[in-house]
Amino acid sequence: MVTDTGSRSPIVEVTSLTKTFDNGRVRALDDVTLSVPEGQMTVIIGLSGSGKSTLLRHLNGMHQPTSGAVRVLGSDLVGLGSKDLRRLRRDIGFVFQSFNIVGRLSCLENVMSGALGRLRGPRYGVLSYSRSLRREALEQLDRVGLGDRAFQRTDTLSGGQQQRVAIARTLMQQPRIVLADEPVASLDPEISGQVMDVLFRSCVEDNITVLCSLHQVDLALGWANRMIGLRDGRVVLDTAVDTALDTERVMEVYKRLDPTGEKATEYESPAVHQ
Amino acid sequence: MTIIHEPLEKKDVRGSDQPTPHQGWSVNRIALWGIVISFMLVSIWSLIDIGVNPLTLFFERDDIGNLLQRMWPPTITELSSVWDATLDTFFMAFVGTFLGFLLAVPLGFLAATNMTRFAPLRAIARGVIVFTRAIPDLVFALIFVRVYSIGVLPGVLAIGLHSIGMLGKLFADSIEQIQTGPREGVQATGARRSQDIATGVLPQIVPSFIAITLYRLDINFRSSTLLGLVGAGGIGLQIRAYQGGLRYPELLGVTLLIIALIVLVEIVSTSVRATILGHDRTKVGLLTRLRGGPPASAFARSDSPPAGTPTNSASLRPPWTRERVTMYLFGLVTLVMLVLSFTMSDMSLGDMITGLPEIPQVLWRLVPTQFDWWQSQFADLLIETVLMGFAATFLALIFAVPTGFLAARNVAPARWVYVTARTFILGVRALPDLIVAVIFVAALGLGPKPGVLALAIGLFGFATKLFADAIEEVQEGPRDGIRATGASRLQESFSGVLPQVMPSLVGNSLYLLDVSIRGSTVLGIVGGGGIGFPLLQGAKLLKWDLLGGLLILIFLIVYTIELLAGWVRRRII
Numbered sequence: 001m002v003t004d005t006g007s008r009s010p011i012v013e014v015t016s017l018t019k020t021f022d023n024g025r026v027r028a029l030d031d032v033t034l035s036v037p038e039g040q041m042t043v044i045i046g047l048s049g050s051g052k053s054t055l056l057r058h059l060n061g062m063h064q065p066t067s068g069a070v071r072v073l074g075s076d077l078v079g080l081g082s083k084d085l086r087r088l089r090r091d092i093g094f095v096f097q098s099f100n101i102v103g104r105l106s107c108l109e110n111v112m113s114g115a116l117g118r119l120r121g122p123r124y125g126v127l128s129y130s131r132s133l134r135r136e137a138l139e140q141l142d143r144v145g146l147g148d149r150a151f152q153r154t155d156t157l158s159g160g161q162q163q164r165v166a167i168a169r170t171l172m173q174q175p176r177i178v179l180a181d182e183p184v185a186s187l188d189p190e191i192s193g194q195v196m197d198v199l200f201r202s203c204v205e206d207n208i209t210v211l212c213s214l215h216q217v218d219l220a221l222g223w224a225n226r227m228i229g230l231r232d233g234r235v236v237l238d239t240a241v242d243t244a245l246d247t248e249r250v251m252e253v254y255k256r257l258d259p260t261g262e263k264a265t266e267y268e269s270p271a272v273h274q
Numbered sequence: 275m276t277i278i279h280e281p282l283e284k285k286d287v288r289g290s291d292q293p294t295p296h297q298g299w300s301v302n303r304i305a306l307w308g309i310v311i312s313f314m315l316v317s318i319w320s321l322i323d324i325g326v327n328p329l330t331l332f333f334e335r336d337d338i339g340n341l342l343q344r345m346w347p348p349t350i351t352e353l354s355s356v357w358d359a360t361l362d363t364f365f366m367a368f369v370g371t372f373l374g375f376l377l378a379v380p381l382g383f384l385a386a387t388n389m390t391r392f393a394p395l396r397a398i399a400r401g402v403i404v405f406t407r408a409i410p411d412l413v414f415a416l417i418f419v420r421v422y423s424i425g426v427l428p429g430v431l432a433i434g435l436h437s438i439g440m441l442g443k444l445f446a447d448s449i450e451q452i453q454t455g456p457r458e459g460v461q462a463t464g465a466r467r468s469q470d471i472a473t474g475v476l477p478q479i480v481p482s483f484i485a486i487t488l489y490r491l492d493i494n495f496r497s498s499t500l501l502g503l504v505g506a507g508g509i510g511l512q513i514r515a516y517q518g519g520l521r522y523p524e525l526l527g528v529t530l531l532i533i534a535l536i537v538l539v540e541i542v543s544t545s546v547r548a549t550i551l552g553h554d555r556t557k558v559g560l561l562t563r564l565r566g567g568p569p570a571s572a573f574a575r576s577d578s579p580p581a582g583t584p585t586n587s588a589s590l591r592p593p594w595t596r597e598r599v600t601m602y603l604f605g606l607v608t609l610v611m612l613v614l615s616f617t618m619s620d621m622s623l624g625d626m627i628t629g630l631p632e633i634p635q636v637l638w639r640l641v642p643t644q645f646d647w648w649q650s651q652f653a654d655l656l657i658e659t660v661l662m663g664f665a666a667t668f669l670a671l672i673f674a675v676p677t678g679f680l681a682a683r684n685v686a687p688a689r690w691v692y693v694t695a696r697t698f699i700l701g702v703r704a705l706p707d708l709i710v711a712v713i714f715v716a717a718l719g720l721g722p723k724p725g726v727l728a729l730a731i732g733l734f735g736f737a738t739k740l741f742a743d744a745i746e747e748v749q750e751g752p753r754d755g756i757r758a759t760g761a762s763r764l765q766e767s768f769s770g771v772l773p774q775v776m777p778s779l780v781g782n783s784l785y786l787l788d789v790s791i792r793g794s795t796v797l798g799i800v801g802g803g804g805i806g807f808p809l810l811q812g813a814k815l816l817k818w819d820l821l822g823g824l825l826i827l828i829f830l831i832v833y834t835i836e837l838l839a840g841w842v843r844r845r846i847i
Contacts, residue, residue, distance in 0.1 A: 060462060090464035100459030104477040106592065113473045117464030122472030126592045134590040151592050166459065173463050 011177060011209050012036040012059060017068035019054055019233075024066075028054040030233040032068070036209060038176075041200065041223055044213040045237075045253055046230035052213035053097075055230065056179045059211065060092045061085045073176060090117035093170030093208070095180040095199065099162045103155030107146060107165050110154050111137040114172030126151075140168040144198050160191035167199050171206065178203055180212040184219065192219060217250055229253035306845050309838065310780075313787075317668035320661035324722045324803075328672050331727060334718060341522070341717035348527035356512060356528065360535065363508035365615035366426050367498035369626075370433025371491045372612065378438045379483070382445025389449055389475075399442070407439025408832040409825060411497050412708075412796045415506040416813045417821065421636050422629055426621045429506035431629060433494050440493075444486045445479075452478040484604070485547045492543040499532045500708045503800060504810070507620075517712050529709050536704040549600060640822030647820035652808060656827060658722055659804035663791030663835075665726045670733035670790075671783055677734075678741025685745055685767055699738045707732030707793060708800055715801040725802025729793050737786050744778040745771060784839035791835055795828050 012035065019029040029051045036042055044052050057063040058070050061077050070077040075088050093114075101110045112129045115137070123129055129137075141147050144164040149157065154165055163183060170178055183199060184192035200223040203210045212224075221241065229237030229250070237253050321327055331338070350356055383389045384399035411432045418428030452475060460474035502510020509532060516525040592598060616623050679685050681699060686692035707728050714724030753770035761769065798806020805824060812820040 062458075062462070086464045086466065088464075089462060092462075094459075094462040096455065096459060096462075098455050100455040100462075102456040102460070102474060102477050104481075105473075108592075109473075113460055113465070114463050116460065116466070116469045116473065119469070122466075122468040124472045124476060131590055138590065151595070153597075169459070169463065 009038060010035040011038040011073060012211070013069075013071040014055075014058070015069040015071075017055070017058060017070060018066050019051075019058065019063060020066045028233050029058075029065075032230075032233070032235055034228065034235065034238065036211065036226075038209050039207055040209055040226055041203070042211045042226045042228060043224035043241075044211065044228045044230060045215070045217060045250070046213075047254060048215075050230040051233040052230055053181050054233075056094075056181045056211060056213055059177075059179055060089055060094055062094075086117065090173060091176045093173050093175035093178040095163070095166055095170055095178060095183045095212075097182040097185045099159075099166045101154050101162055101166050101169065103153070105154060106151045107141060107154050107157070107168075108134065108137050108150040110165050111140050111168045111172050114140075114169035117173065137168070137172055140171050141165070143171065143202055144168045158191075160187050160195055163187065163195050164198055167195070167202065171202055174206075175208060177209045177211070180210065182213050182215065185215055189216075192216065193222075196223065302845055306842060309842055313664075316661070317664045320665040321668065323661055324658075324665050324726055326665060326669065326723055326726050328669060330723070337717045338714070341713065342526075345522040345526040347523060348530050349523045350527040350531065351524055356509070356531070359502075359509045359512050360531070362426055362619045362621075363498050363502075363510070364495065364535075364539075365611075365619040365621060366429040366501070366506075366508050367433060367491060367495040368611055369615045369621065370430045370498070371437055371487060371494045372608075373430060373434030373626075373630075374437025374441050374490065374494075375487050377434065378441035378445055381438060381442040382449060385442060385446040386449035388452070388454075399446075403439055403442040403446070404833060404836075405439075405829060406435055406437075407443065408792065408829045408836070409436065410792055410796050411436035411494075412501060412504060412799060413809060413825065413828075415501045416504045416799070416809065417636065417640070419505040420813055420816060421632070422625075424505040424507070424511075426507035426619055427625050427629055429498060429501040429508060430621065430626065431633065432501060432506060433498060435633065437490050437494060441486060441490055445483060448479055448482040448486070449475070481550050485551045488543045488547045488550075492540050495539045496536055496704075496706055499536070500706050503708060503712075504813075513709060513712065517716070522716075525713075529713075532706065532709070533701070533704045536706070537700060540700070540704070546604070550604070639818050640825060642819040642823040642826070644819065645823075647812075647817060647823050649808075652805070652824070652827075655798075655805045655808060656831065659794050659798075659806075659828075660791060660831060662722050662726050662729065662794040662797065662804050663787060666729035666733055666794065667783070667787045667790040669726070669730035670737050670786065674734050674737035674741055675779070677738045678745060679767065681738055681742035682745035684748070684750075685771060687763075695738075696742070699735050699742075702731065702735035703739065705731065705735070708796070711797055711800050711802045720801040720803075722797075722803025725794065725797035725804065728802060729790060729797060732793070733786055733790055736789070737782065740782045740786075741775070741779060744775050744782065747778075748774040781843040784842055788832070788836050788839050792832055795832075 014032055014034050017029055017032040018027070020027050032051075032055060044055065046052050054063060058065060058077070059072055061080060065078060073088065073091055075084070077085075077088070080088065102113070105113075106126060109126050109129075112123075112126070112133055115129070115133055116123065119129075119133075126134065138147060138150055141150055144167055146157075146161060146164055146168070149161070154162060157165065167183075178199070180199060184195050187195060196219050199212070200210065202208075224241045227237065227239055227241050227250070228235060229252075231253055237249060239249070381399050381403060385396055385403060387396065390396045390399070414432035414435050415428055418431050422428045422431070456478065457470060457474035460470050465473065498508055498510075499513075500510050502508045502512065503514050505511070505514075509528060512528055513525065516522070516528065615621060677695060677699070680687075680691050681695035683692050686695065710731055711725055711728035714728050718724045718727075748771055752774065753766055756766045756770035794804050795809075796806045798804045798808070799810045801807070805828065809821065809824055811817075812824065
């Protein structure tokens with residue numbers, strides 16, 4: 001279990017979080033309780049449908065809990081008004097599996113859209129942002145290694161490059177927390193490693209707390225200092241990574257309880273390379 | 275293992291593992307076939323009732339030939355007034371389209387489910403869209419000419435108002451089709467709603483909005499040549515004068531001029547659209563295809579980064595890429611055209627601004643307060659209008675289906691056949707159906723027969739283009755599969771192509787019926803039969819109750835057909 005929480009204040013606190021969909025027919029999260037101190041790099045592993053995305057989406061208010069409490073950066077997210085929620089989201093970056101960048105816009109404009117929370121009024125076109133914001137965005141693009149693509153349309157880039165643009169947009173937000181939902185699930189293994197490096201290195205540099213859900217356990221081992229395993233919406237593993245990690249216990253997360261059960265159809269093998 | 279019951283929520287029963295040799299006769303399937311068979315029956319009945327058949331044009335060749343002889347040679351006199359009228363026509367279409375765009379954008383947002391959560395507001399927006407689409411611009415023009423007097427202004431307002439229908443519907447559709455991911459990404463940064471729309475939504479819809487509006491400009495230019503027939507300015511006034519004065523050589527001369535201009539506008543608008551939309555093949559016209567495939571889009575993907583932009587020293591201003599130059603040029607041309615419209619034609623911005631707010635009042639006056647406007651002959655004329663629509667659709671389809679196969683690049687037996695067929699339908703499509711109706715009425719006398727023939731010719735061009743485009747969209751895989759079994763070319767077309775295009779063939783046919791019935795409501799204005807004649811009389815005598823009452827009836831008929839057609843299309847596609 002993680003022991004070094006005492007010195008740092010918790011930045012994310014989830015208490016007895018339960019979420020059901022389709023009028024209770026699907027139980028995505030089942031009584032999840034966890035607390036994350038500032039600066040921690042947490043990786044959440046588990047099968048598809050184990051509740052990883054649902055958990056992350058509760059942390060920036062994209063989902064509202066069926067029951068339980070979610071506190072992020074000292075604000076109670078349950079029943080937060082849309083204005084306060086927007087203000088809170090400025091401090092929470094979100095990196096999506098499908099990148100969710102605006103393909104028709106240039107890379108620079110996509111990165112600058114990360115600053116919208118700080119700005120007043122709508123923006124359209126690179127020139128509608130101030131010169132200093134443009135410079136700042138260019139620096140963020142440089143950090144992810146795409147400084148030379150500033151004015152290229154984002155949908156002309158490869159998947160790994162698009163995700164790096166999305167990371168630059170998130171960094172542009174100057175967030176205190178970054179939530180990354182399977183950021184490399186649609187990329188090939190080599191590119192995945194590069195993108196994870198960019199994401200975690202930048203967050204370490206900026207002292208940003210990271211919660212990242214992943215399929216690939218090996219990618220998780222490189223950066224994380226804590227690992228949480230979810231199965232069928234429950235926390236089944238919560239361990240520090242720097243201590244000797246028991247592979248058996250990690251693999252437990254991926255074991256299915258009942259091969260003939262409903263989850264059996266969704267089975268996919270985790271990519272563990274030893 | 276035995277097969278357990280499919281849960282009731284699962285809709286796709288056909289997807290079950292058990293192949294059934296017979297398709298069951300579900301209620302839907304019976305209804306579908308019922309509608310298809312009744313379409314056939316009504317069409318055949320209407321052909322008999324109106325007295326036309328697929329060979330009518332051939333049988334009437336003497337009368338039409340005689341008229342053409344009296345028209346020969348085509349001449350254009352009063353060159354300066356024809357030139358002025360042509361400019362008026364174009365500017366009328368341009369400003370009308372612009373007005374329609376301005377009104378349709380907010381309506382499109384209000385009607386889109388992913389933009390407007392409040393359902394009643396959405397329903398109101400949809401209602402306005404459906405109404406303005408169902409009432410032909412010629413009818414709006416007829417009414418506005420009575421209010422704003424003869425000139426360009428009623429034409430602009432009529433075009434603007436009628437355009438809302440198509441533009442608003444297509445705008446709402448394209449807003450509903452945007453990807454939600456990018457919006458989610460923008461919202462997750464803590465952006466406000468207005469910022470979310472500007473950054474997450476606008477970039478996704480701007481190209482299709484421009485392309486749709488350009489397409490509408492093309493359509494509006496066609497119909498603007500006709501609005502003069504009811505006094506709304508432009509070249510149509512000239513046509514009306516020549517028709518009334520039996521000056522046939524000049525009538526033919528101006529008609530040919532109009533055809534040439536319509537082809538020109540179509541070519542320009544398709545190339546601009548192709549530049550803006552890019553690789554979208556269906557929206558690229560004949561000329562670009564003949565030039566050897568669609569042009570590279572201004573927005574096309576280019577895998578190579580802009581050369582020579584080293585990191586860090588990169589400029590903070592966007593470079594003048596082709597995409598950016600295109601957009602700026604496009605904006606500039608639009609602006610110049612707007613300025614020209616108000617300086618070169620007899621249109622005044624002041625009149626427009628004062629005239630526009632009166633429209634709701636004018637429309638309100640049309641709401642009938644009592645029922646003494648009703649005459650029993652209207653029932654017959656309304657039925658005749660619907661039958662004319664069916665007859666024209668049926669005639670057009672008989673010729674359009676085979677021609678469509680010849681005009682599809684991937685199916686046509688030889689390249690020259692394809693090129694000839696495409697050129698032919700481009701020419702046919704440029705014929706404004708009401709001008710053809712004017713000529714046929716002059717040759718064959720008043721009544722539904724010349725009207726149906728004229729309408730059928732217009733629909734034939736439109737239908738052939740739709741079919742050919744649909745055929746060119748088919749996937750190559752299934753065709754290869756059929757060919758690999760050793761099938762002949764004709765067998766390949768029947769088994770590999772036809773099943774793929776069948777849904778769009780039926781869908782397009784129903785859409786044509788919809789267009790056809792809307793078209794048949796105005797044929798009476800030039801003596802082509804149907805409800806158009808009492809409409810014209812009502813407008814002339816300023817009988818608002820009568821006009822309004824007939825409009826409501828027309829709306830109900832058109833809307834019913836549209837709903838039916840939509841229902842069938844959803845079942846089969």
